[in-house]
Amino acid sequence: MFTGIVEEIGTIKKITTQQSVVNLTIDCETILSDMHIGDSISVNGACLTVVDFNKHSFSVQVIKGTENKTYLNHLNQSAEVNLERAMSGQGRFGGHFVLGHVDEVAKITRIQASDNSKIVTIKPTTTLIKQMVQQGSITVDGVSLTIFHLKDAEFDIHLIPETRRSTILNQKRVGDSVHIETDMLFKYVEKIVSNNESGLSTEKLRAFGF
Numbered sequence: 001m002f003t004g005i006v007e008e009i010g011t012i013k014k015i016t017t018q019q020s021v022v023n024l025t026i027d028c029e030t031i032l033s034d035m036h037i038g039d040s041i042s043v044n045g046a047c048l049t050v051v052d053f054n055k056h057s058f059s060v061q062v063i064k065g066t067e068n069k070t071y072l073n074h075l076n077q078s079a080e081v082n083l084e085r086a087m088s089g090q091g092r093f094g095g096h097f098v099l100g101h102v103d104e105v106a107k108i109t110r111i112q113a114s115d116n117s118k119i120v121t122i123k124p125t126t127t128l129i130k131q132m133v134q135q136g137s138i139t140v141d142g143v144s145l146t147i148f149h150l151k152d153a154e155f156d157i158h159l160i161p162e163t164r165r166s167t168i169l170n171q172k173r174v175g176d177s178v179h180i181e182t183d184m185l186f187k188y189v190e191k192i193v194s195n196n197e198s199g200l201s202t203e204k205l206r207a208f209g210f
Helices: 064-069 161-166 184-194 202-207
Strands: 008-018 021-027 040-043 046-053 057-062 080-085 104-113 118-123 137-140 143-146 155-159 177-182
Touching (some): 040 057, 137 155, 143 155, 177 184
Antiparallel strands (some): 008 021, 021 057, 040 046, 118 155, 137 177
């Protein structure tokens, strides 16, 4: 479980492939302080398992299932990535519930500059759009953000100066890929509502304040 609050930007030091498994070695500093083999690390929003580490870097493996739902196998050596350790029970919950299970790879279609933020428009599939709500939470490349404008086929996020400084999102350009994970709580509500035997309806959820 993650919060979508990026702790550090890491740099891919080495990429190797063995029997269809992509091994990424990532240079970093902060998240190495309490790392163990088997730890879960969010790499651009994808939950991966630490298989090796030293004082300067750690390694994770991208298997076929993960490769098919992410763009991690297209990253190049020296590429920067957003990193977050699994949520600590003693820490503050600054973002929202993030599983690190990427729903799909979407494309950036537009970038606009505003007075105090950068507005990024992203186009996912219609299926994923239906899992979003105006002012709801969304995870983009592992970053917890708010959906500021939800359209029929696209949505806008605003990147404040701190987000641009502390994540790789400021490096993104029109046409670039991003990992999208919709709000886990919305998925559970959608599942319950779609089950006719539950007795729960959209009208009842509205009455309860959802």
